[in-house]
Amino acid sequence: METLEKEIRPSRIHKFKMKWLLIFAVIGPGIIAGTADNDAGGIATYSVTGASFGYKMLWILFLITFILAITQEMGARLGLVTGKGLAALIRENFSLKTTTFVVIVTFVANWTNILAEYAGISAVADIYGVPRWIAIPAAALLTWYVVYKGSFKVVQKIFLTSSLLFFAYIIAGFMAHPQWGDVLKGTIVPHVEWTPDFFYTAVALIGTTITAWGQFFVQSYYVDKGIAVEHMKLSRWDVFAGSFWTNFVAFFIIVATGATLYKAGIIISDAGQAATALEPFVGTFAKHLFAWGLLNASLLGLAVVSMTSAYVVTEAFGWEGRVDLKQESPSFYRIFAFCIFSTALAILIPGLPLIPILVGSQMLNTFVLPVLFIAILMLLNRQSLMGKFKNTLTMNIISWVSVFFVMAMAGILLFMTVTNFGH
Amino acid sequence: MIFFSQLLRVPIIDSKQETVGRLKDIVVRAQDGEYPKVHGVIFKDGKHLSFIPYQFIETLSRGEITLNKSNSWKPNYEPTNDEFLLSRDVLDQQIFDVKGIRVVRVNDLQLVRIDNGFSIVGIDISNKALMRRLGFSHLPFFNKMESKFIDWHNVSLVKGSVGSLQLKTTHQKLQKLHPADVANLIESLTLPESTRLVQSFDKETAAEVLGEVERKYKDTLLEHINPKALATIMEEMPTDEAVDVLKDLSEHKRIQVFRRLGVRKAKTLHKLSGYKDDIAGGLMTSEFMTIHKDLSVEEAIKLIRKDSDNYRSLYHVFVIDDEKHLLGVVSIRTLLLSSPKQKISDRMSKVVRTLRIHTKAGDIARLMTKYDLLSMAVVDKQKVIRGIVTVDDILRLLIPDA
Numbered sequence: 072m073e074t075l076e077k078e079i080r081p082s083r084i085h086k087f088k089m090k091w092l093l094i095f096a097v098i099g100p101g102i103i104a105g106t107a108d109n110d111a112g113g114i115a116t117y118s119v120t121g122a123s124f125g126y127k128m129l130w131i132l133f134l135i136t137f138i139l140a141i142t143q144e145m146g147a148r149l150g151l152v153t154g155k156g157l158a159a160l161i162r163e164n165f166s167l168k169t170t171t172f173v174v175i176v177t178f179v180a181n182w183t184n185i186l187a188e189y190a191g192i193s194a195v196a197d198i199y200g201v202p203r204w205i206a207i208p209a210a211a212l213l214t215w216y217v218v219y220k221g222s223f224k225v226v227q228k229i230f231l232t233s234s235l236l237f238f239a240y241i242i243a244g245f246m247a248h249p250q251w252g253d254v255l256k257g258t259i260v261p262h263v264e265w266t267p268d269f270f271y272t273a274v275a276l277i278g279t280t281i282t283a284w285g286q287f288f289v290q291s292y293y294v295d296k297g298i299a300v301e302h303m304k305l306s307r308w309d310v311f312a313g314s315f316w317t318n319f320v321a322f323f324i325i326v327a328t329g330a331t332l333y334k335a336g337i338i339i340s341d342a343g344q345a346a347t348a349l350e351p352f353v354g355t356f357a358k359h360l361f362a363w364g365l366l367n368a369s370l371l372g373l374a375v376v377s378m379t380s381a382y383v384v385t386e387a388f389g390w391e392g393r394v395d396l397k398q399e400s401p402s403f404y405r406i407f408a409f410c411i412f413s414t415a416l417a418i419l420i421p422g423l424p425l426i427p428i429l430v431g432s433q434m435l436n437t438f439v440l441p442v443l444f445i446a447i448l449m450l451l452n453r454q455s456l457m458g459k460f461k462n463t464l465t466m467n468i469i470s471w472v473s474v475f476f477v478m479a480m481a482g483i484l485l486f487m488t489v490t491n492f493g494h
Numbered sequence: 495m496i497f498f499s500q501l502l503r504v505p506i507i508d509s510k511q512e513t514v515g516r517l518k519d520i521v522v523r524a525q526d527g528e529y530p531k532v533h534g535v536i537f538k539d540g541k542h543l544s545f546i547p548y549q550f551i552e553t554l555s556r557g558e559i560t561l562n563k564s565n566s567w568k569p570n571y572e573p574t575n576d577e578f579l580l581s582r583d584v585l586d587q588q589i590f591d592v593k594g595i596r597v598v599r600v601n602d603l604q605l606v607r608i609d610n611g612f613s614i615v616g617i618d619i620s621n622k623a624l625m626r627r628l629g630f631s632h633l634p635f636f637n638k639m640e641s642k643f644i645d646w647h648n649v650s651l652v653k654g655s656v657g658s659l660q661l662k663t664t665h666q667k668l669q670k671l672h673p674a675d676v677a678n679l680i681e682s683l684t685l686p687e688s689t690r691l692v693q694s695f696d697k698e699t700a701a702e703v704l705g706e707v708e709r710k711y712k713d714t715l716l717e718h719i720n721p722k723a724l725a726t727i728m729e730e731m732p733t734d735e736a737v738d739v740l741k742d743l744s745e746h747k748r749i750q751v752f753r754r755l756g757v758r759k760a761k762t763l764h765k766l767s768g769y770k771d772d773i774a775g776g777l778m779t780s781e782f783m784t785i786h787k788d789l790s791v792e793e794a795i796k797l798i799r800k801d802s803d804n805y806r807s808l809y810h811v812f813v814i815d816d817e818k819h820l821l822g823v824v825s826i827r828t829l830l831l832s833s834p835k836q837k838i839s840d841r842m843s844k845v846v847r848t849l850r851i852h853t854k855a856g857d858i859a860r861l862m863t864k865y866d867l868l869s870m871a872v873v874d875k876q877k878v879i880r881g882i883v884t885v886d887d888i889l890r891l892l893i894p895d896a
Contacts, residue, residue, distance in 0.1 A: 154684030163586050171628055294685075389598060389601065
């Protein structure tokens with residue numbers, strides 16, 4: 072036995088290689104879920120933030136990074152330990168009525184969110200003079216085809232590649248030649264302007280990053296990936312890396328528009344305008360980087376948000392499905408297809424009042440987030456469910472503080488939207 | 495017939511016409527081969543849960559539950575091993591549908607009056623049940639919806655927290671299925687659940703089931719099963735399957751499993767795992783039986799009887815001489831038809847075609863097809879038998895998804 076063991080014991084170099092292979096096996100969900108938070112709506116918010124406030128809000132982004140990391144880690148841990156999606160856990164541990172409420176609200180909020188992704192695709196189509204009635208169906212078919220035909224591994228590879236394509240924004244950020252001293256100051260020195268606009272934008276920054284669908288997605292994705300609980304530590308780093316990368320990209324979008332549009336006093340209202348407005352300052356290449364970045368973000372968002380809706384509905388009502396179980400879960404693909412195609416049809420309606428719809432979507436998100444976070448924290452504190460991965464007191468304090476912060480901010484945003492505060 | 499959801503939260507009224515609380519859960523007792531019987535109800539009494547045994551219940555209906563006594567409940571009831579709670583353990587949880595061979599979610603439970611009590615006879619998995627529980631039963635399309643019931647006898651629980659007796663009945667029900675069907679069920683469970691289930695099987699069942707699990711799930715599943723259990727299961731597996739398992743494991747896990755394997759098994763596996771999948775060496779199993787040429791038919795049969803537990807299937811035995819050279823093969827059928835005193839060497843047929851370690855799978859398939867063989871022996875230079883390749887191993891290689 073002794074000699075046998077020696078024969079099969081890997082050498083030191085081998086061990087090192089194994090560790091790297093393991094990292095690649097475990098990494099992915101965190102990065103993808105994180106990056107998907109930078110969807111079309113996110114890119115728009117960051118562009119507008121930079122154009123309206125320069126570097127003044129970078130410190131808020133810095134804070135959001137930690138909150139995102141904390142909330143995503145909770146979802147990932149819940150998924151890893153229980154092997155179940157959030158919707159299934161809510162159904163099993165709370166009431167059917169709560170589940171139905173959460174599912175319907177999330178589904179509607181997601182639906183409108185998908186509209187926003189298509190709006191992003193339309194904006195890019197407009198920049199390049201492609202008719203919308205070609206661009207929208209093409210995007211819908213492409214996304215459906217990739218998720219329907221691709222295996223889990225293929226889909227994951229496409230998602231990961233897409234996550235890396237966000238690098239375009241970092242290049243654009245450098246091309247804008249920002250004053251790095253000012254950027255650093257904006258990142259670490261808190262600055263508050265007591266104006267409604269400042270608060271509105273600050274809250275929108277949080278609202279676009281911490282979302283109900285993001286919470287569902289990260290957990291379900293971890294479940295489907297089937298990572299062993301022993302790899303919790305690595306997964307945690309994956310989540311943290313994802314949160315960091317997400318906001319690193321956001322940082323450079325704000326820097327790019329802050330260094331140019333803000334300086335010149337140009338006001339924009341969406342990401343498409345940002346791309347066009349950047350051209351005179353940093354050249355055609357930067358415009359293309361912004362446009363392609365937006366297209367990439369919209370497509371990734373389109374796939375991820377639609378998949379989340381399918382996860383949530385199937386889990387909650389017992390039509391369970393996994394991404395790689397085509398035959399056994401037709402419901403998953405039916406719901407996925409419905410989300411993709413019904414929104415594509417809706418966005419093509421001429422004169423669709425997109426802005427009120429998106430505001431409504433944000434409000435729904437505000438309603439469902441507290442329910443989700445309270446459920447998540449209750450589940451994380453259950454010994455019978457989590458075992459040794461239960462929340463510790465420190466974790467509870469940190470999570471409650473972050474969750475409370477997010478809920479308060481979402482509440483403020485809701486209040487300001489409803490009362491039309493500052494407009 | 496009453497649905498469990500219709501009983502949830504109904505008021506419980508005692509013999510003095512006082513409401514003691516609202517129904518929170520129902521305790522049922524599992525019985526072998528019978529529908530589980532309602533053993534009592536649980537209600538919330540202030541902060542803690544209290545239990546009322548079934549004998550004190552006078553009526554049980556949709557509107558209310560009446561008792562024939564007052565003050566007859568035990569506080570802080572803990573269900574015993576053969577009991578489980580409908581709301582806590584069954585409703586909204588996933589269960590195995592043993593007949594349909596799938597995993598489904600319990601939307602409601604059917605209670606029927608049998609003898610002097612109520613029993614659970616089936617579970618409702620329909621969307622109609624969901625609508626009913628959400629209070630949409632007055633909608634016009636509700637009556638057009640169809641209910642889907644599964645008989646309780648065809649159901650077993652997935653959840654691990656339920657008492658040991660329940661786990662036993664789960665095993666009994668699952669063990670009636672073909673291992674391939676159990677494997678299908680396992681594939682639709684979440685990872686922690688499937689791991690727990692496989693580990694809770696006895697080692698023979700676990701080995702059989704694991705052999706049937708589809709490759710993409712198997713890899714993850716194997717990584718999750720603890721090394722000790724996996725080593726025990728692998729001792730039960732035919733050598734060729736155990737080698738496959740070993741090859742699929744991560745390096746780290748492989749070492750852990752190796753440490754816990756018996757020395758002989760470990761040595762065989764280590765040697766075999768060095769061969770590629772598509773040559774005789776990688777396909778062969780060491781599960782074959784040899785007998786000496788000078789034995790009589792009677793002695794041979796006696797030996798087979800004694801040893802047969804070690805083999806999953808046995809169609810032939812291989813005949814060897816003093817130097818262990820392979821001489822021939824004799825089928826069980828031939829042995830049965832021979833007279834007891836005949837010598838084995840007179841009854842065997844000479845082995846003409848043998849394989850070498852490096853014979854390719856395609857060639858093996860051609861040989862087997864051409865000569866109508868179910869298995870072929872793999873021999874070394876000295877004509878000593880090293881293993882056998884059976885036709886199902888070849889089939890699996892040719893049709894990997896089945």
